[in-house]
Amino acid sequence: MGTFFTRIARYSHWAVFLFLEILSGVLLFRFNHYQGSVWFTQANAVAGRMLGWESKGLAFLNLVENNHDLTQENLVLQYNIGVLQEELTRLTHDSSYTERVQSNVLKGKKIISAKVITNSILQRNNYLTIDKGKADGVELERGVVSGTGIVGITCMVSDHYSVVLPILNSKSNISCRLRGTHYFGYLKWKGGNPLHAYMSDVPLHAHCRVGDVVETSGFSSVFPPGIFVGKVVQVHSADDGLAYQLEVQLSTDLARVRDVCVVTSINQAEQDSIESQIEK
Amino acid sequence: MIQTQFVRFLQMCGLVLLQVLICNHIHLFGVATPQVYLALLLYFSANSSRISILLWSFAIGLVVDIFDNTPGMAAASMTFVGFILPSLLRSIQTKDRTEDTRITLSEMGLQRFLAYVLILSLIHCFLYFMLEAFTFQLSLITILSIIGSTLLTALFVLLLELCRS
Numbered sequence: 303m304g305t306f307f308t309r310i311a312r313y314s315h316w317a318v319f320l321f322l323e324i325l326s327g328v329l330l331f332r333f334n335h336y337q338g339s340v341w342f343t344q345a346n347a348v349a350g351r352m353l354g355w356e357s358k359g360l361a362f363l364n365l366v367e368n369n370h371d372l373t374q375e376n377l378v379l380q381y382n383i384g385v386l387q388e389e390l391t392r393l394t395h396d397s398s399y400t401e402r403v404q405s406n407v408l409k410g411k412k413i414i415s416a417k418v419i420t421n422s423i424l425q426r427n428n429y430l431t432i433d434k435g436k437a438d439g440v441e442l443e444r445g446v447v448s449g450t451g452i453v454g455i456t457c458m459v460s461d462h463y464s465v466v467l468p469i470l471n472s473k474s475n476i477s478c479r480l481r482g483t484h485y486f487g488y489l490k491w492k493g494g495n496p497l498h499a500y501m502s503d504v505p506l507h508a509h510c511r512v513g514d515v516v517e518t519s520g521f522s523s524v525f526p527p528g529i530f531v532g533k534v535v536q537v538h539s540a541d542d543g544l545a546y547q548l549e550v551q552l553s554t555d556l557a558r559v560r561d562v563c564v565v566t567s568i569n570q571a572e573q574d575s576i577e578s579q580i581e582k
Numbered sequence: 583m584i585q586t587q588f589v590r591f592l593q594m595c596g597l598v599l600l601q602v603l604i605c606n607h608i609h610l611f612g613v614a615t616p617q618v619y620l621a622l623l624l625y626f627s628a629n630s631s632r633i634s635i636l637l638w639s640f641a642i643g644l645v646v647d648i649f650d651n652t653p654g655m656a657a658a659s660m661t662f663v664g665f666i667l668p669s670l671l672r673s674i675q676t677k678d679r680t681e682d683t684r685i686t687l688s689e690m691g692l693q694r695f696l697a698y699v700l701i702l703s704l705i706h707c708f709l710y711f712m713l714e715a716f717t718f719q720l721s722l723i724t725i726l727s728i729i730g731s732t733l734l735t736a737l738f739v740l741l742l743e744l745c746r747s
Contacts, residue, residue: 314633315632315633315636315665318632318633318636318637319636319661319662319664319665322636322637322640322657322661323658323661323662325640325654325657326640326643326644326654326655326657326658326661327654327658328654329644329647329653329654329657330653330654330655330658330713331654332653332654333653333654334652334653334654334655336716337713337716340716340717
């Protein structure tokens with residue numbers, strides 16, 4: 303015990319030394335602005351680094367939970383995007399030129415909206431079935447259009463269903479014209495790409511260009527004039543060298559058409575009867 | 583014992599007055615200031631209590647700091663010098679001398695006395711100016727201050743010693 307205390311006593315000046323130095327340090331940092339600020343900022347830098355390490359470590363430990371949260375958030379956001387995009391397409395479509403033209407064109411016409419219930423696009427002769435028939439006012443040889451353009455012509459009508467002969471059928475033959483110049487021709491589909499059809503019989507002096515708009519001519523009385531059909535994507539000349547053969551990009555993607563309208567002019571029956579009299 | 587401490591107190595007062603009234607106004611070339619209060623350490627002998635050396639050197643440092651408006655700087659460096667003083671004393675003393683030898687010019691001879699004072703003032707000035715700069719990057723002004731003040735301090739302590747003896 304005695305040696306213990308002597309040893310402590312022998313080193314007591316260390317304690318005094320440390321105490322006095324710490325005291326000096328406190329005075330130095332407490333009362334000297336410059337040293338105090340340096341100490342403060344350096345201490346801060348150390349503290350900042352330590353806290354940075356800590357937060358990194360914690361973030362790593364929380365990754366599983368974060369991932370879970372993010373996945374859920376993604377789900378919600380994806381859903382919202384879907385809803386908003388639908389809304390956006392609806393709104394922008396409403397104000398588009400085609401739509402405005404169509405609403406003008408369809409004035410004074412009787413419109414029966416219908417839903418497509420069966421559809422095909424891959425065969426040479428495709429048919430569509432819609433869920434409206436005679437009971438709803440649908441008759442034979444009436445034009446069927448969708449929001450984006452023409453779809454086809456009714457070719458069979460039962461009480462509650464109708465079969466539509468769409469553009470994508472080799473028997474389909476629709477009278478069209480070029481918007482603006484009003485040169486007309488016939489739209490036919492040659493199979494293959496369901497978005498491309500050909501317009502023939504346009505005279506060479508029509509000077510048509512890629513990008514010209516093709517719309518219904520109204521000659522056949524099935525479609526009112528001015529309904530959007532598509533745009534010219536390539537200009538060929540026909541085999542006889544007297545007319546154009548225009549490759550048309552159809553505006554309606556029949557692969558995903560869902561809501562359509564059957565267009566009937568109010569006096570359609572009268573027109574039909576007078577035409578049939580002439581034929582007699 | 584009390585007498586010794588009283589004498590020590592008077593010595594301290596004298597050195598503080600000397601430092602505050604005269605030496606603090608000397609800024610040779612803008613870098614060298616004599617730290618003459620260091621001379622207090624010369625009045626301790628090898629068998630003085632380590633604790634008393636520490637306390638006295640801290641005290642004089644603190645008083646100078648108060649007058650100099652540099653709280654803690656002189657106190658810290660003087661405390662450190664006081665801490666290593668006994669070891670330095672023991673290493674410098676030769677064996678044939680008695681333990682109680684004082685550090686005086688007459689007893690040590692000019693060369694050894696000067697070397698001793700230079701070592702003490704170098705340590706003190708180094709610490710003092712490093713604390714003042716408070717960075718590990720030695721700037722030219724800090725180095726010049728350390729060297730200049732060390733030399734000037736040694737000179738002043740030598741002069742004081744000459745006056746005393």
